[in-house]
Amino acid sequence: MKEITTRLLVIGGGPGGYVAAIRAGQLGIPTVLAEGAHLGGTCLNIGCIPSKALIHAAHEFERARHQAQGSPLGIRVQEPSIDIAQTVRWKDGIVKRLSGGVAGLLRKAGVQxxxxxxRIEDGKTVTVQAEGGESVRVRCEHLLLATGSEPVELPSMPFGGAIWSSTDALSPDVVPKRLVVVGAGYIGLELGMAYRKLGVEVTVVEAAQRVLPSYDEELTQPVLDALQKSGVVLHLGCSVQGYDAKHGVHVRNARADEFALPAERVLVAVGRRPRTAGFGLESLQLDMAGRYLAVDAHCRTSMRNVWAIGDVTGEPMLAHRAMAQGECVAEQIAGQSRRFEPxxxxAVCFTDPEVVVVGKTPGEARAAGLDCIDAAFPFSANGRAMTLEATGGFVRVVARRDNHLILGWQAVGQGVAELAAAFTQSIEMGARLEDVAGTIHAHPTLGEAVQEAALRALGHAVHI
Known part of the structure; x- marks a missing residue:
């Protein structure tokens, strides 16, 4: 068996793993990255990027259908159709370009x-079963675990055939007539709303009593309104019991009544779990935090020089968290003093309307015993939102009452994902309400709602 020695071995080529490897290479650290599937991991190949591509295609198709029915803008088009095979090819082309870009960046950084x-043998030795059957034993000084996560299956509805995972839903061979989505979290609603825009009859089943149950209710109300307006059927407080091709999805409600929902396809989106099995991780006997790997503020596990980042270390399971952790680990191995304490x-939910949460919500602030003020500015009073036909939703700020230090931002509305950077930066830089209120914001933009929310919290909003 061929053997190689390196200072850093990264297992997993997703956002966390490849960023860690690139940064390590930039810092002159001999680095090897092992990836069994495709560079870019879940996010780039079967998650964040392709889902946003499908969401965009569905949105454009719905806009065309809307205009065909008579648009107030004066646009007139004939009834459109969609070639889903071409849509998938377009989406795959984006993924291929980005994955190739990651490979190029790794080469540029000198990463092997x-x-x-x-498969882990011990904390310093890993065997990689390469394509073609050839195995390589890698001996390393530092081992970084970036193995990510995988969708959760329901025992009564394993993936395959008519039962889709989120991966399957991103590359459909046909657009089904009826789709049942199990789970009203962000993945289920993002894809469910996209399929509804493609003309599919969509039904959502959720065990909780409301959609997006991990978000506060005021923030998710505009999403609920949009779901109902679009014709998505909701069965809240219900559980699925199984599926058969003749009757569809068997559902039980809170009263123990059972009924069936006809469906050509069923999308199961009930969460993700860390990928910790199947590659010898148990041999290291690392400390766990529930089902996740336990790490400290440096991303160190309980074994010296074994690090872990990303989804395998717990919530929030977000690509940008993994990326930041990856840089943090690489710089520490290079001798720099770093901690991961953002x-x-x-967090962004790409439903329509979009939802953004940064920092503490009003409820979380109260639960933490903080005396806070919060204020919201509606997009119905924003000129740019009116010109975009997107006046639903609002921007909300949460700040300490005594010194006006900003603790959190939330927003719901069309395009609010692009406000996330401003929200996060204000909190990282310790901004106060006066800082944001006194900053001149470009007019007309959706970003003016950020300034107006701060002004309203101070008691002198101008446009409401």
Whole structure:
């Protein structure tokens, strides 16, 4: 068996792993990255990027259908159709370009990439089963675990055939007539709303009593309104019991009544779990935090020189968190003093309307015993939102009452994902309400709602 020695071995080529490897290479650290599937991991190949591509295509198709029915803008088009095979090819083209870009960046940084599945022998030795059956034993000084996560299956509805995972839903061979989505979290609603825009009859089943149950209710109300307006059927407080091709999805409600929902396809989106099995991780006997790997503020596990980042270390399971952790680890191995202790990590739900949460919500601030003020500015009073036909939603700020230090931002509305950077930066830089209120914002933009929310919290909003 061929053997190689390196200072850093990264297992997993997703956002966390490839960023860690690139940064390590930039810092002159001999680095090997092992990836069994495709560079870019779940996010780039079967998650964040392709889902946003499908969401965009569905949005454009819905806009065309809307204009065909008579648009107030004066646009007139004939009834459109969609070639889903071409849509998938377009989406795959974006993924291919980005994955190739990651490979190029790794080469530029001097990182050696081994395409194959890794198996841990001990904290310093890993065997990589490369393509073609050849195995390579890698001996390393530092081992970084960036193995990510995988969708959760329901025992009564394993993936395959008519039962889709989120991966399957991103590359449909046909657009089904009826789709049942199990789970009203962000993945289920993002894809469910996209399929509804493609003309599919969509039904959502959720065990909780409301959609997006991890978000506060005021923030998710505009999303609920949009779901109902679009014709998505909701069965809240219900659980699925199974599926058969003749009757569809078997559902039980809170009263223990059972009924069936006809469906050509069923998208199961009930969460993700860390990928900790199948590659010898148990041999290291690392400390766990529930089902996740336990790490400290440096991303160190309980074994010296074994690090872990990203989804395998717990919530929030977000690509940008993994990326930041990857840089943090690489710089520590290079001898720099670093800790992973962000003031805030933005979370975006790409439903329509979009939802952004950064820092503490009003409820979380109260639960923490903080005396806070919060204020919201509606997009119905924003000129740019009117010109975009997107006046639903609002921007909300949360700040300490005594010194006006900003603790959190939330927003719901069309395009609010692009406000996440401003929200996060204000918290990281310790901004106060006066800082944001006194900053001149470009007019006309959606960003003016950020300034107006701060002004309203201070008691002197101008446009409401």
């Amino acid at each position: 990439v081994l395409k194959g599945w890794a 003031m805030a990590i933005p």
